[in-house]
Amino acid sequence: MSDSRKDILKKIKKCLALSASSNEHEAEAALRQARALMEKHGIDDQDVLAFEASEQHAKAGAQSSPPLWEQVLSNKVADAFGCQVIFSSGWALSPAKWKFIGCGVHPEVATYAFQVLHRQCKRARAEFISDKLKRCKQATKTRRADLFCQGWLHAVSGKITALIINEREESAIDAYVAKNYPSLRDLKRRDRNAGRNLSDRECNDIGAGYSSGKNAELNRGVGGAEQIKLGAS
Structure with missing residues (x-):
């Protein structure tokens, strides 16, 4: 995996973590950003999950x-x-x-x-x-x-x-x-x-x-x- 893809996955992971915030607006914004990054770079849920290992x-x-x-x-x-x-x-x-x-x-x-x-x-x-x-x-x-x-x-x-x-x-x-x-x-x-x-x-x-x-x-x-x-x- 290239360093640039790793960096993108790190950003997505961070956004997904923020999407669990108790602040509803902050959580929605973080989830939208995560999904936008995933769509832009062709990353699916399994890619994100696999990145944890x-x-x-x-x-x-x-x-x-x-x-x-x-x-x-x-x-x-x-x-x-x-x-x-x-x-x-x-x-x-x-x-x-x-x-x-x-x-x-x-x-x-x-x-x-x-x-x-x-x-x-x-x-x-x-x-x-x-x-x-x-x-x-x-x-x-x-x-x-x-x-x-x-x-x-x-x-x-x-x-x-x-x-x-x-x-x-x-x-x-x-x-x-x-x-x-x-x-x-x-x-x-x-x-x-x-x-x-x-x-x-x-x-x-x-x-x-x-x-x-x-x-x-x-x-x-x-x-x-x-x-x-x-x-x-």
């Missing part, structure tokens, strides 16, 4: 088909901070991204949370592979490490409460997605353990991840308006 992104771990555990993490974080998340595939020199869409500071907070938890999970995964899976074949290492991550995320999920957003914010997010991503497709799940009957050893991998995930930490204040607290239990 924004997005921030975090680098994804795969260019086209992220592993299931990373998808789960992105969804849990999005729910925790009142956002919708979409995956944007990478190409050439442009890395794939997880895009968190929400209102206010929520996208920034969600992106930060995803980045921190993603780093912690990857670090714990690498340590688990080094300690427990050194003698396994590469495919087995990857598959069992995914189970470890599954357990890790289960532990973290137990500490996160989904943020309930109001109907206006939800509508703004939906409008933003509809305007900016009209051709979204379902993301294919890359589950390396799909359809398997897990052995006791593999179940223990999940348990090891759960134990490790209980030590996850996430503490930060954003703009003095939002606090993230996720301490070890």
Whole structure:
């Protein structure tokens, strides 16, 4: 979106806010001005609504088909901070991204949370592979490490409460997605353990991840308006 269009939308939003004034004449004048600006610049109600939302992104771990555990993490974080998340595939020199869409500071907070938890999970995964899976074949290492991550995320999920957003914010997010991503497709799940009957050893991998995930930490204040607290239990 160009800066000039952003400025116009800001003016319209300000006029619409003034249209709620208790002063009847002032409210009518503000509403007329808002409608005049919208008609002049080809802006509709959905454009105005979508302007209330924004997005921030975090680098994804795969260019086209992220592993299931990373998808789960992105969804849990999005729910925790009142956002919708979409995956944007990478190409050439442009890395794939997880895009968190929400209102206010929520996208920034969600992106930060995803980045921190993603780093912690990857670090714990690498340590688990080094300690427990050194003698396994590469495919087995990857598959069992995914189970470890599954357990890790289960532990973290137990500490996160989904943020309930109001109907206006939800509508703004939906409008933003509809305007900016009209051709979204379902993301294919890359589950390396799909359809398997897990052995006791593999179940223990999940348990090891759960134990490790209980030590996850996430503490930060954003703009003095939002606090993230996720301490070890």
